[in-house]
Amino acid sequence: MHDEPGNRRSSHALRPLTVDDVDACLTLWRDTPGMGLSSADEPDELARFVDRNAGLCWCADGPDGLVATVLCGSDGRRGYLYHVAVTTPLRRTGLGSAIVRTALESLAASGVRKCHAMVFADNESGRSFWEHVGWVPRSDLVVFSRDLDS
Numbered sequence: 753m754h755d756e757p758g759n760r761r762s763s764h765a766l767r768p769l770t771v772d773d774v775d776a777c778l779t780l781w782r783d784t785p786g787m788g789l790s791s792a793d794e795p796d797e798l799a800r801f802v803d804r805n806a807g808l809c810w811c812a813d814g815p816d817g818l819v820a821t822v823l824c825g826s827d828g829r830r831g832y833l834y835h836v837a838v839t840t841p842l843r844r845t846g847l848g849s850a851i852v853r854t855a856l857e858s859l860a861a862s863g864v865r866k867c868h869a870m871v872f873a874d875n876e877s878g879r880s881f882w883e884h885v886g887w888v889p890r891s892d893l894v895v896f897s898r899d900l901d902s
C-alpha cells in the first residue's frame with residue numbers, strides 16, 4: 753500500500769472468498785462497528801451462502817487475516833450485497849469501492865443486471881458511503897421478514 757498523505761490508495765489484491773474464509777470473516781466483522789451480525793451469520797449459514805454464490809463473494813488478505821470482504825449473492829434475477837467491510841486502518845484508500853466494483857463485475861458476468869445492498873437503517877456511515885459511491889436509497893420499498901421456525 754502506498755502511504756501518500758491525503759491520497760492513500762490500497763494496492764491489496766482481491767480474491768474470491770471461499771468457505772475456508774468464514775472464520776476470518778467473522779473475526780473482521782466482529783471488529784467492525786456498524787456491521788450487524790444476525791443468526792444468519794453462524795458459520796454453517798455463512799458457508800452455505802458462500803458455497804451457493806461461489807465466485808461472487810470477494811475478500812482481501814492482510815498480514816493478520818482478512819482486511820476486506822463482501823458477501824454477494826444472486827437469486828438469478830437480482831444481486832444482493834451484504835457485509836461490505838474494510839478494516840479501519842485501510843479505510844478511505846479505495847478498497848471498499850474496489851471490492852464492491854469487483855463483486856458487481858462478477859454479478860454482471862453471471863447475467864444479473866441490478867443489485868441491492870442491505871444496510872441497517874441506523875448505520876449512518878454505511879449509508880453515507882453507499883450514497884457517496886452513487887447508490888440510490890429506495891423509499892418505495894420496505895423489507896418484511898418472517899422466521900420460518902415459528
Ligand SMILES: CC(C)(COP(=O)(O)OP(=O)(O)OC[C@H]1O[C@@H](n2cnc3c(N)ncnc32)[C@H](O)[C@@H]1OP(=O)(O)O)[C@@H](O)C(=O)NCCC(=O)NCCS
Pocket residue numbers: 784785786787834835836837838839842843844845846847848849850870871872875877878879880881884885
Ligand atoms: C463503508 C466502508 C466499506 C467503506 O470502505 P472504504 O475502503 O473506506 O471506501 P473507499 O475508500 O473505497 O471510498 C470510496 C469513496 O467513498 C468515500 N467514503 C468512504 N466511506 C465513506 C463514508 N462513511 N461516508 C461518506 N463517504 C465515504 C471515500 O472518501 C471515497 O470517495 P472518493 O471516491 O470521492 O474519493 C468502510 O468504511 C467500512 O467497512 N465500514 C464499516 C462497515 C459498513 O458500514 N459497511 C457498509 C454497510 S454493509
